Amino acid sequence: MALTAEDRVAITDLVYRYGHLVDAGELDRLGELFTPDVTYDLTDLGHGTLTGVELIRSAALAVGDANPVGHHITNLVLTEQADGQVHARSKGIGIMADGTCGSVVYDDVIVPAGDGWRIRHRKIAARRAPLGGLLTR
Template identity: 65%
Template structure:
């Protein structure tokens, strides 16, 4: 499979939209980003694996004021895997209300379905030390 320029733009836009929808609290629009049965692995952050859109929304609401005020995604790299499936690697920067910041790496599996490209699996890994994998 060769990703077209349009596919690459659509996948990159999908990853970028996550921060906008999350930061504005539009958790009822997560179906625009994730498959219905998406797995969101935040084990490295102490949250385990969240499965499904309702669980994603409920976890974000439960964090309340502890949610970052801003999510920024950079360094998006796409790797073609098979027809209608792409792995991506990107960096995330979260800014908290108290001014502290955190850095993570997002590892995504993104699939194309009837509604377009959606994240089916995301692993979030905290960056706590320099020069480590």
């Protein structure tokens, strides 16, 4: 199945909506973004892997005031897979309450759902070195 322009818009909205919902504290709406059995890989950030929407919600609440106040998602690239899934890669800029910020890469596996698209797997990797670490290799 080839991705339509409508699919691409819907998937783009899905990925971008994450920042809006989390920043607004609308964690009860995470089911609009993720499959019920989502795998949310925070290993690179030192937090392991979470499975399921409720664990993501609970983890965000546990982090409390250490959560970013702004999740700014940019540079989205969608790649259709032969099995109908979509790989989405985007960059995220997290702004903290004290004004510091960090950069991450989101790697998502997005699948069709009955009422649109949902993220089945998300891996978040911190960007810690310029040029992808090329200068330190």
